[in-house]
Amino acid sequence: KNTRKTKKNLPPGPPRLPIIGNLHQLGSKPHRSMLKLSEKYGSLMSLKFGDVSTVVASSPETVKDVLKTFDADCCSRPYLTYPARVSYNLNDLAFSPYSKYWRQVRKMTVIELYTAKRVKSFRHIREEEVASFVDFIKHSASLANPVNLNKMLMKLSGSVICKVGFGMNLKGSKLENTYEEVIQGTMEVLGSFAAADYFPVIGKLIDRITGLHSKCEKVFKAMDAFFDQSIKHHLEDESLTDDIVALLLKMERGETGLGEFQLTRNHTKGILLNVLIAGIDTSGHTITWVMTHLIANPRVLKKVQAEVREVIKNKDDITEEDIEQMEYLKMVIKETFRINPLVPLLVPREASKDLKMGGYDIPKKTWIHVNIWAVQRNPNVWKDPEAFIPERFMDNEIDYKGLDFELLPFGSGRRMCPGMGMGMALVHLTLINLLYRFDWKLPEGMEAKDVDLEESYGLVCPKKVPLRLIPVQTTWT
Numbered sequence: 032k033n034t035r036k037t038k039k040n041l042p043p044g045p046p047r048l049p050i051i052g053n054l055h056q057l058g059s060k061p062h063r064s065m066l067k068l069s070e071k072y073g074s075l076m077s078l079k080f081g082d083v084s085t086v087v088a089s090s091p092e093t094v095k096d097v098l099k100t101f102d103a104d105c106c107s108r109p110y111l112t113y114p115a116r117v118s119y120n121l122n123d124l125a126f127s128p129y130s131k132y133w134r135q136v137r138k139m140t141v142i143e144l145y146t147a148k149r150v151k152s153f154r155h156i157r158e159e160e161v162a163s164f165v166d167f168i169k170h171s172a173s174l175a176n177p178v179n180l181n182k183m184l185m186k187l188s189g190s191v192i193c194k195v196g197f198g199m200n201l202k203g204s205k206l207e208n209t210y211e212e213v214i215q216g217t218m219e220v221l222g223s224f225a226a227a228d229y230f231p232v233i234g235k236l237i238d239r240i241t242g243l244h245s246k247c248e249k250v251f252k253a254m255d256a257f258f259d260q261s262i263k264h265h266l267e268d269e270s271l272t273d274d275i276v277a278l279l280l281k282m283e284r285g286e287t288g289l290g291e292f293q294l295t296r297n298h299t300k301g302i303l304l305n306v307l308i309a310g311i312d313t314s315g316h317t318i319t320w321v322m323t324h325l326i327a328n329p330r331v332l333k334k335v336q337a338e339v340r341e342v343i344k345n346k347d348d349i350t351e352e353d354i355e356q357m358e359y360l361k362m363v364i365k366e367t368f369r370i371n372p373l374v375p376l377l378v379p380r381e382a383s384k385d386l387k388m389g390g391y392d393i394p395k396k397t398w399i400h401v402n403i404w405a406v407q408r409n410p411n412v413w414k415d416p417e418a419f420i421p422e423r424f425m426d427n428e429i430d431y432k433g434l435d436f437e438l439l440p441f442g443s444g445r446r447m448c449p450g451m452g453m454g455m456a457l458v459h460l461t462l463i464n465l466l467y468r469f470d471w472k473l474p475e476g477m478e479a480k481d482v483d484l485e486e487s488y489g490l491v492c493p494k495k496v497p498l499r500l501i502p503v504q505t506t507w508t
C-alpha cells in the first residue's frame with residue numbers, strides 16, 4: 032500500500048542491468064554517451080550508477096531549471112571519495128557541499144580573491160611570463176622546430192599560477208619536474224567514475240585493484256608537499272604579502288576575512304588545491320583548443336590574424352585589454368568554448384530536497400549532471416553544430432558569462448566558476464601574442480584536415496594528442 036502511495040514519477044531513462052545499473056553505458060567519454068542517450072530518452076533523463084540515482088539535464092531549458100530556477104536546492108555536491116581526499120576532506124570550494132562553510136568561503140574568495148582588482152594586480156606577472164613564453168617560441172622559430180603547444184601552454188599557466196597563487200617560481204619548486212603529470216593525474220582522479228562512489232561495500236576494493244586509490248594518494252602527496260613548501264616560504268619571508276597563500280595565511284591569523292569563522296590549515300590547503308588545478312589546467316587547455324581549431328580552419332586563422340594585426344600595428348605594446356577591439360577573436364573564443372567546453376559535465380550537483388522539475392520527481396540526494404556538451408551541440412539551438420564557425424556569433428548576443436543557458440563553459444548560478452576573470456585575462460594576452468607575433472605551420476606532410484580534434488576525458492577534457500606546430504616569426508616583431 033505504502034509503495035503505491037509513494038511511487039515517484041521519475042524522468043525517463045534507459046533500462047538498467049542488475050547491480051551496475053547504467054554504468055556499462057558510460058563508455059570512455061561519458062559526456063558523449065549521455066548526449067546519445069538523451070537523444071532517445073529526453074533532456075531530463077534518469078540513470079542509475081550502481082547504488083546512485085542520477086538525472087542528466089541536456090537542453091537549455093532543463094539546464095536553466097537546474098542552474099537557475101532550482102539553483103538553491105540543486106547546488107550542493109555529492110560526496111565523492113577521491114575529490115574528498117585531495118580537498119582535505121572537502122575543506123575546499125569546488126567539492127564541498129552547500130553549507131555555511133561553503134557560503135562563507137565563497138563570499139570571502141569572491142570579495143578578496145577573485146576580484147577584478149586582484150586580477151589587475153597580477154597583470155605584471157602575466158606579462159612577464161607571457162614575454163618569456165614568447166622568447167622561447169622565437170627561439171624555436173629561429174630553428175624551425177615544432178613546438179608542443181599543450182606542454183608549453185601548461186607550463187605558461189603553471190608559472191603564472193605559481194607566482195599569483197603561491198609566490199614562487201615553478202622552476203625550483205617541488206612540482207618543477209612533475210607538475211604536468213601531477214595536474215593531469217589529479218584531473219583524471221577527480222573526473223573518474225570511481226567504484227567507491229557507486230558501490231559502498233566493494234567499491235574501495237575495486238579502486239585499489241584498478242590503481243585509482245594509489246594514483247590518488249600519489250598526486251595528493253605531491254600537491255601537499257608543494258603547499259607545505261609555499262606556506263613555509265611565506266612564514267619565513269614576511270615580504271611576501273600579495274599572493275593567494277599570503278592572503279589565506281592572514282585569514283588563518285584572523286587579520287582579515289571571515290568574521291567569527293576560523294580558517295584552519297586544511298581549509299587553506301583545500302582552497303589552494305582549487306587554485307592550483309583550476310588555474311593551471313583550464314587556461315592552458317583553452318588556448319590549446321583555440322589554436323587547434325585555428326590551424327584546422329585556415330580561413331578563420333587568416334581572418335583572426337588580420338584583425339589582431341590591424342589592432343596592434345600602431346601600438347607600442349600588447350595588453351590584455353586589446354581584446355576589446357577584437358570582435359572576431361572574441362567570436363573565435365566563444366566558438367571554441369562551444370565545441371570544446373573544458374568541463375563538459377560541470378561538477379556534479381546533488382538535490383538537497385525532494386523537487387518537482389518539468390513535471391518529474393527528483394528525490395532528495397539524487398545526483399545531477401549538467402551536460403553542457405549536449406546543450407552546446409543541440410541542433411535546435413546551433414545550426415550545423417559540429418562545424419567550427421565563429422561567424423555564428425556575429426548577430427547573436429549569446430555570451431559565456433553564465434546568463435545564457437545555451438553556452439555555459441563556466442557554469443552558472445551559485446556554483447559558477449569564480450576564476451573566470453583570472454583565467455580569461457591570461458587566455459586573451461597569450462592568444463593576442465601568438466597571433467600577432469607568429470605565423471603557424473603544421474609539421475611537414477600534414478594538412479589542416481589531418482589535425483586531430485579528439486578530447487581526452489577527466490574532470491577537464493583537454494586535447495588528447497598534443498598539438499605540435501611550427502612557429503614562423505613575423506617580420507615586424
Ligand code: HEM
Pocket residue numbers: 124125126137305306307309310311313314317373374377378379440441442443445446447448449450451453454455458
Ligand atoms: C578558462 C578558464 C576556466 C574555465 C573554463 C573554468 C571552468 C569552470 C567550471 C565549468 C566550473 C564548474 C562550475 C559548476 O560546477 O557549475 C568551475 C568551477 C570553479 N573554478 Fe573555474 N574555470 C576556469 C578558470 C579558473 C581559474 C583561473 C580559477 C582560480 C584560480 C578557477 C576556480 C574555480 C573554482 C574555485 C571553482 C569551484 C566553484 C564552486 O564550486 O563554488 N577557475 N570552473
